Amino acid sequence: MITTEQVAHLANLARIALTPAEIDKLTGELGTIVDSIAKVSEVAGPDVPATSHPIRLVNVSRPDVPGATLSTEEALAGAPEHDGARFKVSAILGEEQ
Amino acid sequence: MTFTRMTASELGEKLAAKEISSVEVTKAHLDRIEAVDGDIHAFLHVSASALSTAADVDSRRLAGEAMGPLAGVPIAIKDVLCTHDMPSTAGSRMLEGWTPPYDATVVRKLREAHLVPLGKTNMDEFAMGSSTEHSAFGPTHNPWDLERIPGGSGGGSAAAVAAFEAPLALGSDTGGSIRQPAAVTGSVGVKPTYGGVSRYGAIALASSLDQVGPVTRTVLDAALLHDVIGGHDPRDSTSLRDEWPVFADAARAGRDGRSLKGTRIGVVKELNGEGFQAGVRSRFAEALDIMSAAGAEIVEVSAPNFEYAIAAYYLILPAEASSNLAKFDSVRFGLRVNPAGGGTVEDVMAATREAGFGDEVKRRIILGTYALSAGYYDAYYGSAQKVRTLIQRDFDAAFEKVDVLVSPSAPTTAFKLGEKLDDPLAMYLNDITTIPANLAGVPGMGLPMGLAPEDGLPTGMQIMAPARADARLYSVGGALEALLEDSWGHTMISQAPALEPTEMFAARGGEV
Numbered sequence: 001m002i003t004t005e006q007v008a009h010l011a012n013l014a015r016i017a018l019t020p021a022e023i024d025k026l027t028g029e030l031g032t033i034v035d036s037i038a039k040v041s042e043v044a045g046p047d048v049p050a051t052s053h054p055i056r057l058v059n060v061s062r063p064d065v066p067g068a069t070l071s072t073e074e075a076l077a078g079a080p081e082h083d084g085a086r087f088k089v090s091a092i093l094g095e096e097q
Numbered sequence: 098m099t100f101t102r103m104t105a106s107e108l109g110e111k112l113a114a115k116e117i118s119s120v121e122v123t124k125a126h127l128d129r130i131e132a133v134d135g136d137i138h139a140f141l142h143v144s145a146s147a148l149s150t151a152a153d154v155d156s157r158r159l160a161g162e163a164m165g166p167l168a169g170v171p172i173a174i175k176d177v178l179c180t181h182d183m184p185s186t187a188g189s190r191m192l193e194g195w196t197p198p199y200d201a202t203v204v205r206k207l208r209e210a211h212l213v214p215l216g217k218t219n220m221d222e223f224a225m226g227s228s229t230e231h232s233a234f235g236p237t238h239n240p241w242d243l244e245r246i247p248g249g250s251g252g253g254s255a256a257a258v259a260a261f262e263a264p265l266a267l268g269s270d271t272g273g274s275i276r277q278p279a280a281v282t283g284s285v286g287v288k289p290t291y292g293g294v295s296r297y298g299a300i301a302l303a304s305s306l307d308q309v310g311p312v313t314r315t316v317l318d319a320a321l322l323h324d325v326i327g328g329h330d331p332r333d334s335t336s337l338r339d340e341w342p343v344f345a346d347a348a349r350a351g352r353d354g355r356s357l358k359g360t361r362i363g364v365v366k367e368l369n370g371e372g373f374q375a376g377v378r379s380r381f382a383e384a385l386d387i388m389s390a391a392g393a394e395i396v397e398v399s400a401p402n403f404e405y406a407i408a409a410y411y412l413i414l415p416a417e418a419s420s421n422l423a424k425f426d427s428v429r430f431g432l433r434v435n436p437a438g439g440g441t442v443e444d445v446m447a448a449t450r451e452a453g454f455g456d457e458v459k460r461r462i463i464l465g466t467y468a469l470s471a472g473y474y475d476a477y478y479g480s481a482q483k484v485r486t487l488i489q490r491d492f493d494a495a496f497e498k499v500d501v502l503v504s505p506s507a508p509t510t511a512f513k514l515g516e517k518l519d520d521p522l523a524m525y526l527n528d529i530t531t532i533p534a535n536l537a538g539v540p541g542m543g544l545p546m547g548l549a550p551e552d553g554l555p556t557g558m559q560i561m562a563p564a565r566a567d568a569r570l571y572s573v574g575g576a577l578e579a580l581l582e583d584s585w586g587h588t589m590i591s592q593a594p595a596l597e598p599t600e601m602f603a604a605r606g607g608e609v
Contacts, residue, residue, distance in 0.1 A: 015446045015447045
């Protein structure tokens with residue numbers, strides 16, 4: 001059973017400022033969806049290994065040689081706010097911190 | 098024949114023979130977009146430089162430059178793919194107006210092969226959806242019936258080729274976003290083997306499931322495009338190092354041979370029963386008969402764990418998506434919304450994500466955050482990963498008995514816009530046929546299978562092959578396409594209604 005308190009907590013973890021109406025609606029929807037998908041645990045016994053990836057792969061590495069990178073101008077081109085050299089953001093810490 | 102009705106393969110040949118120019122062909126498609134896209138809304142952005150790109154290709158060709166088989170052919174690009182010269186929004190307000198500083202590898206390959214980008218196509222926001230109704234910029238309409246969905250998430254790419262606005266398009270397929278739109282728009286779409294096509298520059302939805310692939314009107318065109326975009330990319334750590342055969346050769350061999358002698362075709366029992374529309378099932382049965390008459394050995398195979406595929410998918414996908422979409426933090430790119438009265442960077446982030454994400458994206462991020470949270474992780478995400486193993490085992494067992502597996506690409510024909518919008522679970526269940534291939538990483542193709550007698554709308558056949566055996570899709574698909582068209586006496590897409598601006602609700606074409 002998913003509660004509105006849980007959804008509010010998840011929204012906070014996911015950094016989405018959901019409105020109370022959205023939290024109510026999502027609580028009902030998530031309950032229905034989770035009821036439906038919980039059946040994965042029916043077949044997943046302890047003897048079945050987990051698969052995180054469809055095709056077996058090994059980790060890839062390469063020599064650490066500098067290559068072409070974005071220029072500062074390119075990197076900042078899509079930024080909501082910048083000072084020409086750095087991204088600008090509002091305060092990292094709140095007053096109570 | 099007008100340029101817009103020709104296949105990419107035909108256009109490529111006439112361009113190579115210098116019978117026609119890329120400027121003429123590109124102009125014809127831009128005119129078509131201008132004429133019909135007000136009704137279809139396949140495009141979010143139309144390139145301002147398509148004609149100059151085409152002129153450049155023409156002059157290079159006249160100068161004797163060596164060029165590939167699709168040089169000068171126009172192509173539409175799903176908006177999930179980064180293009181350095183066009184906005185790339187993934188259908189989200191979060192990225193409205195954002196132009197990336199680089200090209201996706203597949204886009205770079207298109208340019209290097211001298212294709213002509215026409216524009217960016219509409220999609221469900223961040224590829225979350227099966228109807229294109231979750232685009233922040235309004236839905237795309239199905240060219241066969243403007244009141245119906247074009248499928249999703251790549252409804253824009255499928256509608257663009259089905260409405261003759263482009264001969265080719267790129268799509269991306271995480272749980273069916275290429276194959277299901279192909280089914281409901283009467284087009285062809287291929288999800289390659291996972292890792293067969295680079296994901297670099299494809300805005301990630303679920304990284305272990307996403308794959309970029311071709312969207313076209315014919316099997317051969319899909320193969321030609323797959324040949325351009327496939328291959329190893331050092332910028333994608335999951336890219337396979339395989340040497341791939343020429344898929345166009347496989348498609349031509351299938352088409353020209355029209356024989357399936359000795360091919361063992363497995364019908365997936367679990368993907369052809371309850372909940373499948375009568376007209377989908379009858380067209381599927383006819384296609385099986387045609388393949389059997391062409392020498393194929395048709396056997397029924399069971400994949401008992403497919404029953405759990407949707408449940409596993411809707412845990413794995415939201416879990417991966419909730420992590421991938423954390424990058425939309427209002428700092429480096431995209432939207433920023435400052436809350437009233439200001440606040441910390443986290444307050445700005447939360448306000449931005451509230452304003453910038455649509456309902457479906459929020460739903461899946463919250464679901465994914467839930468599935469990954471302490472106390473639930475083992476029961477949900479952990480179990481879903483085990484189901485993934487079981488589904489891979491089902492495929493392995495099936496491919497010991499058969500060469501390819503088949504099913505309808507979608508359980509029904511196109512449903513009405515709005516019909517499932519308020520019922521997320523019903524929308525999710527629509528993906529039952531396509532999801533297993535993504536969970537196992539195997540390649541799948543959707544191609545036209547005929548019109549459903551009860552509503553006159555397209556149905557699609559799905560063909561699946563073992564991982565790395567993409568060529569089989571093209572040889573079997575090429576043969577089936579030719580055999581079906583021989584039996585009908587025409588292509589299925591030729592039966593789509595005309596879309597002149599003055600006839601926007603023109604009657605549907607005759608039965609196939």
